[in-house]
Amino acid sequence: MSRDWEATYTAWSTGPSQTEQQCAENAERQVREAISASAKLNQRNIRVFTQGSYRNRVNVRRDSDVDVGVLCFDTYFPHYPDDNTKMLLAKSTASATYTYATFKNELEEALVARFGRPSVTRGSKAFDIKANSYRVEADVSAFFEHRRYTSSTRYISGVEMIPDDFKPPRIRNWPEQHYANGVNKNDASQRRFKRVVRILKSLSNEMAANGIESAKKAPSFLIECLVWNTPNEHLMQSSYVSTVRATLAHLFNKTLNDAPCSEWGEVSELKYLFRSSQPWTRASAHQFLSDAWDYVGYK
Numbered sequence: 001m002s003r004d005w006e007a008t009y010t011a012w013s014t015g016p017s018q019t020e021q022q023c024a025e026n027a028e029r030q031v032r033e034a035i036s037a038s039a040k041l042n043q044r045n046i047r048v049f050t051q052g053s054y055r056n057r058v059n060v061r062r063d064s065d066v067d068v069g070v071l072c073f074d075t076y077f078p079h080y081p082d083d084n085t086k087m088l089l090a091k092s093t094a095s096a097t098y099t100y101a102t103f104k105n106e107l108e109e110a111l112v113a114r115f116g117r118p119s120v121t122r123g124s125k126a127f128d129i130k131a132n133s134y135r136v137e138a139d140v141s142a143f144f145e146h147r148r149y150t151s152s153t154r155y156i157s158g159v160e161m162i163p164d165d166f167k168p169p170r171i172r173n174w175p176e177q178h179y180a181n182g183v184n185k186n187d188a189s190q191r192r193f194k195r196v197v198r199i200l201k202s203l204s205n206e207m208a209a210n211g212i213e214s215a216k217k218a219p220s221f222l223i224e225c226l227v228w229n230t231p232n233e234h235l236m237q238s239s240y241v242s243t244v245r246a247t248l249a250h251l252f253n254k255t256l257n258d259a260p261c262s263e264w265g266e267v268s269e270l271k272y273l274f275r276s277s278q279p280w281t282r283a284s285a286h287q288f289l290s291d292a293w294d295y296v297g298y299k
Helices: 003-015 018-036 052-056 083-090 100-115 175-188 192-209 220-228 238-256 284-296
Strands: 048-053 065-079 120-122 128-129 137-149 155-161 171-175
Touching: 003 238, 018 048, 018 052, 018 065, 018 100, 018 137, 048 052, 048 175, 052 065, 052 175, 065 083, 065 155, 083 284, 100 128, 100 137, 137 284, 155 175, 155 220, 175 192, 175 220, 192 220, 192 238, 192 284, 220 284, 238 284
Parallel strands: 065 137
Antiparallel strands: 048 065, 120 128, 128 137, 137 155, 155 171
16 A cells, blocks of 8 residues: 555545535526516425435535436425325325426426526436536426325325436335434534545546446445445444445445345435345446455555
């Protein structure tokens, strides 16, 4: 390890600058202003929020865009634990008249009116808003509330979208639970959780830039979730070099086969980390961890 990895890790562990955060907040505020200026949307029950790496403060230099969610509560997508619960709730609910497709189209109109057509590109999952000197580039996603019912009177609230290309047909996420759990783990690990996430994301970016395929296939969200599944004692070593070593060793050993990590969850703890529905596999994550260990030069 001829390279001064402690100094490198220390630099990589640093959180976003005030300027970066301000640009992200400007993007969020301007999306909120677009909603307020829309006659079709300003009377809707809508919440605008940042999500992803900027919201969770694990963004690194390569994270050039901020994810902004636009969540409408006027219609929700339910998931029932059984048919009895579904029938009970059907007595007190009615089919929605405001569709997701209408909402997404109206959001597009609002964004174009605020930012101009050349600055807004509609993708299957999100609208891309081009950056300027005042705000970072933003991906704006339209959501309806997702309700995971646990009984006829209780549910867990998340978000759900339908991509334009229906690939996959539905996307369900849990941004509030993700955020809260990340804050709690960061506090419990003496602020090490998010620092180690930034370190491993930066390491992955450097590996990818140097042509290492496993790093190119390791999304930053997966890396955050892997660190989430690392016990705090491994994150709280006396130096960053020993911390990264302990983290990679733990994750490498636990992903050698399916059994030890089969119950691992995303940071929200509401979705399994390794299931067929995910865009990554346990084997691909293990390969990245193995390559990261070799790249750094741990013995």
